[in-house]
Amino acid sequence: xxxxxxxxxxxxxxxxxxxxxxxxxxxxxxxxxxxxxxxxxxxxxxxxxxxxx
Amino acid sequence: xxxxxxxxxxxxxxxxxxxxxxxxxxxxxxxxxxxxxxxxxxxxxxxxxxxxxxxxxxxxxxxxxxxxxxxxxxxxxxxxxxxxxxxxxxxxxxxxxxxxxxxxxxxxxxxxxxxxxxxxxxxxxxxxxxxxxxxxxxxxxxxxxxxxxxxxxxxxxxxxxxxxxxxxxxxxxxxxxxxxxxxxxxxxxxxxxxxxxxxxxxxxxxxxxxxxxxxxxxxxxxxxxxxxxxxxxxxxxxxxxxxxxxxxxxxxxxxxxxxxxxxxxxxxxxxxxxxxxxxxxxxxxxxxxxxxxxxxxxxxxxxxxxxxxxxxxxxxxxxxxxxxxxxxxxxxxxxxxxxx
Numbered sequence: 001x002x003x004x005x006x007x008x009x010x011x012x013x014x015x016x017x018x019x020x021x022x023x024x025x026x027x028x029x030x031x032x033x034x035x036x037x038x039x040x041x042x043x044x045x046x047x048x049x050x051x052x053x
Numbered sequence: 054x055x056x057x058x059x060x061x062x063x064x065x066x067x068x069x070x071x072x073x074x075x076x077x078x079x080x081x082x083x084x085x086x087x088x089x090x091x092x093x094x095x096x097x098x099x100x101x102x103x104x105x106x107x108x109x110x111x112x113x114x115x116x117x118x119x120x121x122x123x124x125x126x127x128x129x130x131x132x133x134x135x136x137x138x139x140x141x142x143x144x145x146x147x148x149x150x151x152x153x154x155x156x157x158x159x160x161x162x163x164x165x166x167x168x169x170x171x172x173x174x175x176x177x178x179x180x181x182x183x184x185x186x187x188x189x190x191x192x193x194x195x196x197x198x199x200x201x202x203x204x205x206x207x208x209x210x211x212x213x214x215x216x217x218x219x220x221x222x223x224x225x226x227x228x229x230x231x232x233x234x235x236x237x238x239x240x241x242x243x244x245x246x247x248x249x250x251x252x253x254x255x256x257x258x259x260x261x262x263x264x265x266x267x268x269x270x271x272x273x274x275x276x277x278x279x280x281x282x283x284x285x286x287x288x289x290x291x292x293x294x295x296x297x298x299x300x301x302x303x304x305x306x307x308x309x310x311x312x313x314x315x316x317x318x319x320x321x322x323x324x325x326x327x328x329x330x331x332x333x334x335x336x337x338x339x340x341x342x343x344x345x346x347x348x349x350x351x352x353x354x355x356x357x358x359x360x361x362x363x364x365x366x367x368x369x370x371x372x373x374x375x376x377x378x379x380x381x382x383x384x385x386x387x388x389x390x391x392x393x
Contacts, residue, residue, distance in 0.1 A: 007292070010289070042295055044328075044329070
């Protein structure tokens with residue numbers, strides 16, 4: 001399970017937890033999230049995310 | 054056993070040995086046990102980055118330096134700490150945040166510009182230092198009101214404003230930088246907009262002075278690091294515009310246009326800035342103004358890894374090497390603030 005970090009606000013998308021409020025079930029891999037999903041904290045698009053080092 | 058540690062790793066209960074320090078420290082003795090967080094702040098204030106501690110005489114052990122990957126992305130101030138380390142109850146509140154001398158100096162019609170500028174600069178920095186130390190909603194509101202008064206002075210009293218531009222000093226602190234950028238941005242905005250009705254200049258002033266407020270959410274180990282930041286640390290640092298915007302939005306103290314300054318002051322004209330990487334006119338003109346003042350102050354300030362540049366050298370570098378970062382028209386106007 002990987003984690004991705006929003007470069008705008010610092011929110012971390014954790015694949016294990018998903019984003020249930022945004023319609024993303026726990027366990028959803030990053031690649032399976034559609035491009036219209038936005039950061040639940042600041043509204044940035046997927047492009048603003050990079051893998052956590 | 055003696056050990057040299059970073060000022061950031063100092064804790065109450067450690068026995069420090071300041072003998073041989075290059076600075077004149079403010080304490081009566083050179084060797085003593087730290088009994089309060091204020092003492093640590095005092096050492097930091099005097100520019101000390103590393104301190105020798107005597108482990109045998111200390112109550113607490115030195116912690117190995119935390120690696121950056123273990124640091125919280127956003128600093129959580131509510132994490133329970135060792136009781137010995139707990140900060141005293143909020144020292145700053147709306148009653149004592151702003152020194153009465155600040156308002157007295159602002160409203161003193163008889164004070165000479167030189168004297169007035171020094172008093173206002175000193176007390177504004179002091180207020181900003183307190184605000185960044187205790188950025189509660191109430192303090193942000195009270196601080197903003199004081200900044201409005203300072204802005205009014207900068208906008209209405211040219212002699213005092215120009216004197217302030219001359220006396221800006223530079224140190225390692227975010228509060229000094231905040232005040233410098235606040236003053237220079239406001240002067241640039243004034244030069245651009247004059248007395249046109251379309252801009253609420255006092256509201257703008259608050260945005261300029263508070264542009265770095267989000268740094269309170271970044272781990273102090275990164276803010277105070279006495280060296281260039283690594284890419285990982287930079288990624289953490291780059292969230293401060295959004296975090297500052299968020300604090301102001303939650304405190305409901307400023308107009309959206311003014312908060313935009315905080316959000317966009319690191320965006321660059323060619324799109325190579327952050328956090329949103331927008332470019333040109335997509336960046337609000339207020340953000341473009343603050344960006345120029347911000348870079349100028351960073352260049353003219355001394356850092357542990359670089360010397361301070363003179364204003365002339367900084368402006369030359371910005372013109373020759375960073376021309377795509379800025380709105381050209383604004384930059385030309387900015388240069389004329391210093392040459393007029």
